[in-house]
Amino acid sequence: MENVRPFPHQQADRDGLEEQLDAERFVLGTAMNQPHDIRAMRALITGGYFQRPAHEVIWTAILNLVDRGDSTYYTAVIAELDRSKELRRAGGTGYVTQVNDYVGGGDATHWAEKVRNAADLREAADLGRRIVQYATAPDAEPGQAVTFIDDYLQRQKERAAGRSGDPVDALLAELLDASSLDNMPALEPLVGDLLFLDSLARIIGPSGHMKSFVVIDIAGHVGTGMNWHGHHVRQGTVVYLVAEGAAGIRQRVRAWEKHHGLKMDNVLFLPRPVQTRGPEWDTWIEAMRRLEPALIVIDTQARVSVGVEENSNTELGIVVERLDDLRRATGACVLPIHHTGHIGEHGRGASAAKGALQSEMHVSKRGDNASNIVVTMKVGKQKDSEEGADLQFALKVVSLDGEFKPDGRPVTSVVLESLDLRPRPVEPNSVEWLVAVLDKADIPLAWGSPRVQKWCTEAKIQIRKGTIEDAVRFRKRRNSLDVVQTGTGDVISGAHVGACSADVDTRAQSLSDCSRNDLPPDLPRDLEHQTPPESGGTPGEFDQNRRSDIPPNTGGGPGDGPSKPPSPRSPSREGGGVGEDENNDTPNTPLCTICDRPMNTDWAARGYDTHLGCDPTTGSHPDAA
Helix, strand or coil: CCCCCCHHHHHHHHHHHHHHHHHHHHHHHHHHHHHHHEEEEHHHCCCCHHHCCHHHHHHHHHHHHHHHHHCCCCHHHHHHHCCCEEEECCCCCHHHHHHHHHCCCCCCCCHHHHHHHCCCCCCCHHHHHHHHHHHCCCCCCCCCCCCHHHHHHHHHHHHHHCCCCCHHHHHCCHHHCCCHHHHCCCCEEEEEEEECEEEEEEECCCCCCCCCHHHHHHHHHHHHHHCCECCCCCCCCCCCCCCCHHHHHHHHHHHHHHCCCCCCEEEEECCCCCCCCCCHHHHHHHHHHCCCCCEEEEEHHHHHCCCCCCCCHHHHHHHHHHHHHHHHHHCEEEEEEECCCCCCCECCCCCCHHCCCCCEEEEECCCCCHHHCCCEEEEEEECCCCCCCEEEEEEEEEEEEEEEEECCCCEEEEEECCCCCCCCCCCCHHHHHHHHHHHHHHCCCCCCHHHHHHHHHCCCCCCHHHHHHHHHHHHHHHHHHHHEEEECCEEEEEECHHHHHCCCCCCCHHHHHHCCCCCCCCCCCCCCCCCCCCCCCCCHHHCCCCCCCCCCCCCCCCCCCCCCCCCCCCCCHCCCCCCCCCCCCCCCCECCCCCEEECCCCHHHCCCCCCCCHHHHHCHHHCCC
């Protein structure tokens, strides 16, 4: 035994001890702050792997909380230790609080593997010491120490199987009850309800149908953190594996940057393929694990699976598993681009890939040039959420600054513009169109339908009478919401309500949504208050005519003074009675803008568009009878 160097066990125990203890603290701190990582760490280590007994006590308390479906926050751990009377053995409240600050970045299993490796080395060192001790004992017998080696190998098998030597027990230990499901991490959105972190997604479509342009646009928005065409984006690093069409990637990126006015930051490109079934794929996985991107684009699936029989579920299943290895190692959204077959909207090849996908989107186009091409993205699959509506994009041609072709023409590329977010065009002679025309011409809001109709005739605008009435009604109701007078006499701006909050300048919303029946019954009107001057009112009007909300300055031409309202007449002559004009079959009889009942023609000819009796505050409204 002279050729065996004495084992310096005390020095070996001291070397790296603090580093091992830090790894154990990182495991515990991560478990208390990131409970979704406990399952992965629990599969690698048990309480007996910890060097410090206090750490084993804390780990046991954390697992007890997990098994009950309770929180693993450090205060809950302290309470659990106190309940089990183990708080003192764990180092006390101060030490547990200190351990809570150890939260390691990156893959949580990194620290669990360190703890496991340290435990294996300690056991191996302990085996060596025991062999030496038994072999050098005064009563030692040859071969006696070999039994310790057998015991060591058996324990290694048990570790591989789980907490016992039975692999069935190890599998059963991974089962979760219903309450424990709450501790599983939920999907974290990356791009709205379309793409999620730690998922495998795919974009498919026919060749040449703008799939890469859609994905480059997504990559640029994720890298910069901008919302993607109305969808919330979580900012993160993007890695784009350009396995196909690398020559044109620069032009597409420069066009995107010019269109959006900013650099495509946090997006990295590898302009060559890496084969999923080759040895370099493992290198690629490790590189991505260190980089920790949020999105990894594979363009295209076919170029990273050369030689694979696409129609074989077995061979394609191996490719999918290698893509899933990349997802598990990084926690990123792995997004391959794939072609569809000649017929249909399904991804080319065997169906093994689709079952593993969290999301799948189909991209297609129609049109023959940039001016009329429409790109449509359909959500073909969302495993755990509702499939959203289709998205449509137009193409905008962008000339690259300072770049020209040999014949002098500029170098161009295209970018996407959302058609869903563009304002809806206003149709000529519609209610929206007429409201815009009246606003631009500064037609007073107090004008009723007859005066507006006369003005349209003088302006040579041919338009239906019903459209004029709707436009007049809308302008007055819009004004009643925009300007409200308070009891103190101050004029304040009122918020638009419901569908009537349409912006007349952009014409983005149909005015048909603002019909009378869509409005709440308690809308603010100027029945109780003086009409503001900017709405056509005059000083003292409220005192002169308390019961009526009839707009002033009606019936006269531009520049005429305010006309006094006529003397009150019986409801039958004013058109406010219950039976007034109800049987009037004259098609041109105007309707009251308050109750929508026919008006007295003489009253309407004076420029009024409401019954004098339509005053809900006095109960004289026809419907209140």
